[in-house]
Amino acid sequence: MSMPFIPVASPLKQYQSRKHAIDEAVEKVLYSGRYILGEEVACFEREFADFIGTRHCVTVANGTEALCLALLACGVCPGDEVITVSHTAVATVAAIELAGAMPVFIDIDPCSRCMDHSLIERVISSRTRAILPVHIYGQPARMHEICEIARKNGLTVVEDCAQACGARTSNRKVGTFGHAAAFSFYPTKNLGAIGDGGCVVTDSPEVSEKLRALREYGWKERYISSEQGMNSRMDEIQAAILRVKLPFLDEDNVRRRAIAERYSQAVDNLSIIPPYPVPDTDHAMHLYVIECSERPSLQDFLKERGIGTALHYPRAVHQQGAYEGRIRGSESLPATEELYERILSLPMYPELSDTEVEKICAALADWCSSR
Numbered sequence: 001m002s003m004p005f006i007p008v009a010s011p012l013k014q015y016q017s018r019k020h021a022i023d024e025a026v027e028k029v030l031y032s033g034r035y036i037l038g039e040e041v042a043c044f045e046r047e048f049a050d051f052i053g054t055r056h057c058v059t060v061a062n063g064t065e066a067l068c069l070a071l072l073a074c075g076v077c078p079g080d081e082v083i084t085v086s087h088t089a090v091a092t093v094a095a096i097e098l099a100g101a102m103p104v105f106i107d108i109d110p111c112s113r114c115m116d117h118s119l120i121e122r123v124i125s126s127r128t129r130a131i132l133p134v135h136i137y138g139q140p141a142r143m144h145e146i147c148e149i150a151r152k153n154g155l156t157v158v159e160d161c162a163q164a165c166g167a168r169t170s171n172r173k174v175g176t177f178g179h180a181a182a183f184s185f186y187p188t189k190n191l192g193a194i195g196d197g198g199c200v201v202t203d204s205p206e207v208s209e210k211l212r213a214l215r216e217y218g219w220k221e222r223y224i225s226s227e228q229g230m231n232s233r234m235d236e237i238q239a240a241i242l243r244v245k246l247p248f249l250d251e252d253n254v255r256r257r258a259i260a261e262r263y264s265q266a267v268d269n270l271s272i273i274p275p276y277p278v279p280d281t282d283h284a285m286h287l288y289v290i291e292c293s294e295r296p297s298l299q300d301f302l303k304e305r306g307i308g309t310a311l312h313y314p315r316a317v318h319q320q321g322a323y324e325g326r327i328r329g330s331e332s333l334p335a336t337e338e339l340y341e342r343i344l345s346l347p348m349y350p351e352l353s354d355t356e357v358e359k360i361c362a363a364l365a366d367w368c369s370s371r
């Protein structure tokens with residue numbers, strides 16, 4: 001019997017692997033009668049802050065709002081500039097604009113595919129207020145260097161950790177370097193809810209308090225808005241599910257890295273370039289992204305063998321209609337543009353069986369040897 005098609009991600013398999021505990025946790029919430037911002041949310045916030053290594057965690061409705069609210073809570077104002085990358089999910093840039101600020105793009109380092117910190121000071125202007133590095137695919141950005149540049153120039157750092165839950169650099173988890181950091185719990189993420197969810201972590205009691213007000217209409221006292229806010233609350237069911245999954249996250253990430261290692265051995269050939277192993281970092285391996293100049297042919301070949309692939313992303317943000325021609329810095333992103341011609345994501349989730357991993361490795365090796 002042939003093996004079923006292997007998708008790039010499988011939130012269903014993750015549910016099935018912890019079904020009993022998740023069903024029990026959901027049922028407990030259903031019978032509790034409290035569905036929004038209750039005990040599950042409070043416990044998850046404590047547990048997640050401990051896991052990352054920050055003093056505070058404030059849950060919100062999704063990762064995009066986590067970024068937007070983190071910027072606002074750190075004092076970013078309408079018209080301020082925020083330096084970031086175009087090689088990211090559109091959400092990063094949408095969040096900056098949602099906060100009323102203006103994104104400014106700099107290029108990436110082609111090895112890590114994260115922000116090239118040596119370009120930051122070239123774009124700093126009198127309007128620059130913050131730097132927003134993205135730990136893309138789970139690869140930590142160069143946080144020590146970025147934070148030092150921010151310190152020297154009086155800027156705030158907000159980390160986009162949406163794809164890097166549990167990743168480390170210099171033995172510290174990402175999310176502990178900036179003034180605040182945003183996470184997404186979208187179902188396919190390393191720590192995924194069964195619906196939307198997100199959070200902001202910070203060491204600052206002021207930022208944490210401001211976030212708690214902003215996520216609920218600016219309330220400090222119930223029904224009394226002391227400032228403008230919005231509704232960005234996490235529900236109890238999602239928090240209960242995340243509490244079931246969090247204790248397994250480190251071991252899930254170890255499994256992801258082991259799968260990545262097998263793939264990288266199989267593609268040890270010039271026609272496919274595996275992700276570059278950046279020293280002193282534990283990659284969260286949210287996505288395993290190769291580079292291949294014959295991408296359409298490889299995609300077809302893998303599809304015929306029952307293996308899914310995807311593009312993260314089909315276009316850089318500055319190449320998409322909503323942003324084209326209007327973001328400062330877009331005219332000089334050669335490394336970003338070159339990368340987009342070649343990237344391809346392979347299946348990556350901890351529930352992939354050894355047999356599936358070997359099938360993918362065999363297909364990659366066959367394609368390489370046919371070149």
Ligand SMILES: Cc1ncc(COP(=O)(O)O)c(C=O)c1O
Pocket residue numbers: 062063064065088089091092134160162163184185186196197198
């Ligand atoms: C890099 C990055 N930033 C932000 C987000 C936004 O997260 P969400 O989908 O939970 O709004 C995502 C998720 O898609 C992401 O990959």
